[in-house]
Amino acid sequence: xxxxxxxxxxxxxxxxxxxxxxxxxLGRGGTGEVYLAVNQITERLSAIKALNARFSGNADYLxxxxxxxxxxxxxxDAVVRYSECSRTDAGHVFLxxxxxxxxxxSDLMFQQRLSDQKLLIIAHRVLSxxxxxxxxxxxxxxxxxDNIILRDGAAERATxxxxxxxKDTAAGAHTIVGTNFxxxxxxxxxxxxxxxxxxxxxxxxxxxxLLAVARREVPDVGTNPGEVVRFKKEPLxxxxxxxxxxxxxxxLSAPDPKDRPATARAxxxxxxxxxKPDSHKATTKRARKSGGKGLVIGAVALVVxxxxxxxxxxxxxxxRPALPLVSPFTLTATPQVLTGHAPDTDSxxxxxxxxxxxxxNTPPPDAVTLATGQPDPAWPEQVAELLTLxxxxxxxxxxxxxxxxxxxxxxxxxxxxxxxNGALRDWAARSGMMLTSKVLAGPEILxxxxxxxxxxxxxxxxxxxVLGDTDGQFAMFDTxxxxxxxxxxxxxxxxxxxxxxxxxxxxxxxxxxxxNPDLCAIRAVLPPSTPGAVSIxxxxxxxxxxxxxxxxxxxxxxxxxxxxxxxxxxxxxWVMVIDNTGKVFNILPNINQTEHLIDNLGxxxxxxxxxxxxxxxxxxxxxxxxxxxxxxxxxxxxxxxxAILSRSPLFDLRRPRAESVTSLAEALSExxxxxEGEIIGVAARIIDxxx
Numbered sequence: 001x002x003x004x005x006x007x008x009x010x011x012x013x014x015x016x017x018x019x020x021x022x023x024x025x026l027g028r029g030g031t032g033e034v035y036l037a038v039n040q041i042t043e044r045l046s047a048i049k050a051l052n053a054r055f056s057g058n059a060d061y062l063x064x065x066x067x068x069x070x071x072x073x074x075x076x077d078a079v080v081r082y083s084e085c086s087r088t089d090a091g092h093v094f095l096x097x098x099x100x101x102x103x104x105x106s107d108l109m110f111q112q113r114l115s116d117q118k119l120l121i122i123a124h125r126v127l128s129x130x131x132x133x134x135x136x137x138x139x140x141x142x143x144x145x146d147n148i149i150l151r152d153g154a155a156e157r158a159t160x161x162x163x164x165x166x167k168d169t170a171a172g173a174h175t176i177v178g179t180n181f182x183x184x185x186x187x188x189x190x191x192x193x194x195x196x197x198x199x200x201x202x203x204x205x206x207x208x209x210l211l212a213v214a215r216r217e218v219p220d221v222g223t224n225p226g227e228v229v230r231f232k233k234e235p236l237x238x239x240x241x242x243x244x245x246x247x248x249x250x251x252l253s254a255p256d257p258k259d260r261p262a263t264a265r266a267x268x269x270x271x272x273x274x275x276k277p278d279s280h281k282a283t284t285k286r287a288r289k290s291g292g293k294g295l296v297i298g299a300v301a302l303v304v305x306x307x308x309x310x311x312x313x314x315x316x317x318x319x320r321p322a323l324p325l326v327s328p329f330t331l332t333a334t335p336q337v338l339t340g341h342a343p344d345t346d347s348x349x350x351x352x353x354x355x356x357x358x359x360x361n362t363p364p365p366d367a368v369t370l371a372t373g374q375p376d377p378a379w380p381e382q383v384a385e386l387l388t389l390x391x392x393x394x395x396x397x398x399x400x401x402x403x404x405x406x407x408x409x410x411x412x413x414x415x416x417x418x419x420x421n422g423a424l425r426d427w428a429a430r431s432g433m434m435l436t437s438k439v440l441a442g443p444e445i446l447x448x449x450x451x452x453x454x455x456x457x458x459x460x461x462x463x464x465x466v467l468g469d470t471d472g473q474f475a476m477f478d479t480x481x482x483x484x485x486x487x488x489x490x491x492x493x494x495x496x497x498x499x500x501x502x503x504x505x506x507x508x509x510x511x512x513x514x515x516n517p518d519l520c521a522i523r524a525v526l527p528p529s530t531p532g533a534v535s536i537x538x539x540x541x542x543x544x545x546x547x548x549x550x551x552x553x554x555x556x557x558x559x560x561x562x563x564x565x566x567x568x569x570x571x572x573x574w575v576m577v578i579d580n581t582g583k584v585f586n587i588l589p590n591i592n593q594t595e596h597l598i599d600n601l602g603x604x605x606x607x608x609x610x611x612x613x614x615x616x617x618x619x620x621x622x623x624x625x626x627x628x629x630x631x632x633x634x635x636x637x638x639x640x641x642x643a644i645l646s647r648s649p650l651f652d653l654r655r656p657r658a659e660s661v662t663s664l665a666e667a668l669s670e671x672x673x674x675x676e677g678e679i680i681g682v683a684a685r686i687i688d689x690x691x
Contacts, residue, residue, distance in 0.1 A: 008025055009092050010035055010048075016088060020096065022035050023037055032049060036099060044098075046098065050092050051065065065095050074133055074136055075132075080097050100161055102153060103153050104148065105146070109213040111357065114155070115346055116214070119214060122158045125158040127271070128264075133163075140160065140205070143160070144186070145209050186212070186219045189257070203264065203267055207251070210245065211249050214245065214249075216353070330401050333397070336359075337363075338368070342370060342380055343371070348370060354384035354388050358391040376432075382427075392412070392420065400433075405437075407436075410439075413441055413502055414501045421437070424437050441504040445475065446474040446504065451480075461487045462485050465483055478506050478507075479509055482512070485519075515640075515686070516580055518582050521661050524665070525669040526668070527676055533680050535564070538685055541556075541557030541628070550688050552687060559612070559614055561610045562611040562643045564598065574644045587627055588601075635689050637689060640684055641684065643683045644681075
């Protein structure tokens with residue numbers, strides 16, 4: 001099923017034509033959507049294909065829908081059954097067909113390796129369905145693994161679906177897509193590239209599909225039209241494919257249509273003729289000369305009710321020694337190595353295919369040895385499912401002894417870990433095995449750079465920074481500490497929610513200070529600060545001691561010095577205080593002090609220039625132009641001292657003694673635009689006034 005969206009054509013619970021109740025959306029495409037529905041009268045499940053509104057009024061697309069609906073005259077268990085074509089009051093055209101509950105070959109081919117026997121059963125079943133459609137003059141033209149569904153996963157119930165671009169071969173009939181190409185390049189017959197299609201076109205597509213599923217890979221036909229044309233001129237590469245499947249694919253997919261069976265019926269006669277004891281080579285040659293009739297392929301097979309059951313080698317199997325008894329029945333796997341047991345070759349192939357699909361590594365044929373003693377007939381399928389579940393994990397080891405299973409693993413992140421633990425619990429409940437698991441969340445090494453993008457997105461009041469080792473790496477179970485300021489308490493929760501999924505098995509400490517929106521509004525327009533260029537020293541007027549925390553209580557007198565290297569000359573210094581009432585006080589230069597050139601400000605000692613901007617109360621007696629403050633109930637809260645050092649004056653004119661935050665933010669944004677290279681340094685410190 002697919003998650004619903006507000007933009008979907010239909011919604012769950014909606015009833016079409018007073019009959020079909022929408023249950024869920026199955027998929028979306030470029031021209032429409034497919035839904036699962038239930039007939040409220042018969043309670044049968046249906047699939048409903050609906051055209052998007054912009055295509056529902058297009059004559060060409062409507063003709064395609066009508067063409068597909070005409071398939072309702074074909075009644076065959078291997079062909080999806082269509083019932084009606086209709087239009088909603090909103091103008092959406094939709095098509096009703098049987099719901100085929102099963103797995104597409106395109107999905108199954110990447111989940112497990114299908115034996116040659118099952119592929120031949122599927123081939124016989126599809127050819128039977130094509131015989132029914134060809135008898136009505138219908139060519140599918142888009143046959144491929146995704147259009148062949150195995151009902152309930154059974155090869156003998158393969159069903160052809162999606163005749164959306166089928167061609168009517170009757171006299172006078174026309175094809176909506178004209179003489180242009182229709183189908184998928186990977187499976188299309190060579191003649192389709194020239195706009196031609198007949199019954200033999202579907203046979204080529206079936207042969208190419210069988211090869212893709214056998215190889216478990218989509219054919220690589222090239223990346224441009226020229227490469228595709230050259231590929232289609234040559235016979236398909238059948239290396240590694242054993243007879244009789246190899247010879248069936250070769251017959252169906254001959255580049256020249258004349259070398260293929262003329263119809264699906266003719267191809268079926270080839271399959272049905274495999275009991276004849278003629279020599280393989282001679283009959284293959286005769287079959288091609290006669291359009292595919294009478295082919296006999298080396299291995300003996302029995303065709304029964306649309307399925308193929310091999311009997312070749314039966315006498316040989318009776319002479320084989322008995323398989324050894326193994327107890328306990330075991331399997332051990334890591335992403336690099338697979339070793340274990342299986343009761344038969346199909347089960348061994350299943351386990352190797354599951355391992356390869358999960359890890360991308362193909363195990364050697366002897367990785368799984370044949371033996372008796374499996375604790376349950378479903379043991380191979382259950383173990384294969386567990387191997388498939390391991391695919392999202394970064395590193396893992398599975399140890400199985402009969403029904404005791406141990407798995408240790410490292411997931412790439414917390415969401416994957418949590419999802420994996422849930423999947424393992426479900427698997428254990430279904431399989432009945434005794435599972436002991438320990439899945440940790442990675443990454444094994446966390447680089448602070450990986451957190452930078454997330455922190456940038458969560459920064460609401462200046463940058464959030466990660467504290468840690470100088471190498472910027474955190475090992476498993478380390479503590480990740482993030483510091484900075486935020487606009488409100490909700491931002492801390494949002495940052496935590498964004499960081500937790502990616503830090504794995506590590507503790508997170510968020511040491512963020514909540515500042516008022518006025519302070520954050522100024523920070524939003526400031527350029528990045530340069531460490532060491534300028535700094536702010538906070539002290540206490542009564543003692544002259546440093547106030548490291550920046551916290552002052554009632555009656556205390558904050559003192560502020562701006563510090564910068566004495567080697568910096570010819571620069572301009574601007575200092576302001578943003579208080580907790582929404583006002584900004586420009587304190588350097590100010591109404592009584594017009595000087596802002598640092599060469600003429602402060603005192604130099606030991607290579608450091610100190611410019612005092614807030615003084616002790618007692619200093620006002622010496623110079624009334626100095627500024628001093630004392631904490632009382634009128635100024636409780638957080639204020640910020642901001643210093644900007646620039647190569648040229650920050651503003652063309654002095655700012656007013658006091659102004660609003662909005663006014664200063666606009667002025668800073670305007671004056672800083674394009675002048676990033678002139679800013680030498682920016683520094684800020686919080687004065688926290690409390691009772």
